[in-house]
Amino acid sequence: EAQVTQNPRYLITVTGKKLTVTCSQNMNHEYMSWYRQDPGLGLRQIYYSMNVEVTDKGDVPEGYKVSRKEKRNFPLILESPSPNQTSLYFCASNNKGLSGNEQFFGPGTRLTVL
Amino acid sequence: AQKITQTQPGMFVQEKEAVTLDCTYDTSDPSYGLFWYKQPSSGEMIFLIYQGSYDQQNATEGRYSLNFQKARKSANLVISASQLGDSAMYFCAMREWEYGNKLVFGAGTILRVKS
Numbered sequence: 113e114a115q116v117t118q119n120p121r122y123l124i125t126v127t128g129k130k131l132t133v134t135c136s137q138n139m140n141h142e143y144m145s146w147y148r149q150d151p152g153l154g155l156r157q158i159y160y161s162m163n164v165e166v167t168d169k170g171d172v173p174e175g176y177k178v179s180r181k182e183k184r185n186f187p188l189i190l191e192s193p194s195p196n197q198t199s200l201y202f203c204a205s206n207n208k209g210l211s212g213n214e215q216f217f218g219p220g221t222r223l224t225v226l
Numbered sequence: 227a228q229k230i231t232q233t234q235p236g237m238f239v240q241e242k243e244a245v246t247l248d249c250t251y252d253t254s255d256p257s258y259g260l261f262w263y264k265q266p267s268s269g270e271m272i273f274l275i276y277q278g279s280y281d282q283q284n285a286t287e288g289r290y291s292l293n294f295q296k297a298r299k300s301a302n303l304v305i306s307a308s309q310l311g312d313s314a315m316y317f318c319a320m321r322e323w324e325y326g327n328k329l330v331f332g333a334g335t336i337l338r339v340k341s
Contacts, residue, residue, distance in 0.1 A: 155329070220270060
């Protein structure tokens with residue numbers, strides 16, 4: 113089954129404690145992205161990757177890091193989380209092109225930073 | 227300027243009636259795609275329908291249709307014969323060819339279907 117997986121699905125942590133949210137896709141997609149969702153703002157792109165070892169900032173990259181060492185994995189790293197990073201996070205993958213059915217989202221990770 | 231605007235924060239519709247959720251967009255890229263997603267209370271993003279900028283006909287997927295008016299830059303979602311299970315948040319999004327890796331989302335519309 114074609115899918116994007118994320119772990120953990122839920123996480124409560126404290127300010128300053130480093131954490132990693134994993135993301136993996138099994139569709140051999142070149143493009144992967146991280147989004148955060150906040151009320152009234154929709155989803156906003158944090159970082160994206162167009163291929164292995166190729167990453168770049170999205171619209172809201174501050175406080176986040178990513179890496180793309182393998183095509184299937186795209187972890188999101190919060191080196192020193194802060195309460196304003198409490199949000200719902202989605203990993204997504206797609207191939208080149210604009211076709212709608214090539215855009216896949218993971219199930220989401222609800223993060224709370226106390 | 228906002229690239230995607232959804233002007234209806236919340237909507238109510240009676241079960242079995244049709245409802246239109248509004249979406250306007252802004253782009254200078256001639257190649258782009260427009261998407262609608264449904265997000266139920268469980269949180270996952272469910273793809274509903276897609277319209278390409280060069281598509282001649284409005285997209286349809288079962289009870290969902292996209293009313294694409296290119297000159298007005300609008301891409302409204304029409305849900306026919308609403309069901310209780312349609313109650314959810316709905317997002318309009320756009321991907322431009324120049325930024326093939328990124329979807330830009332609107333703020334969303336919460337739809338509540340009344341029995």
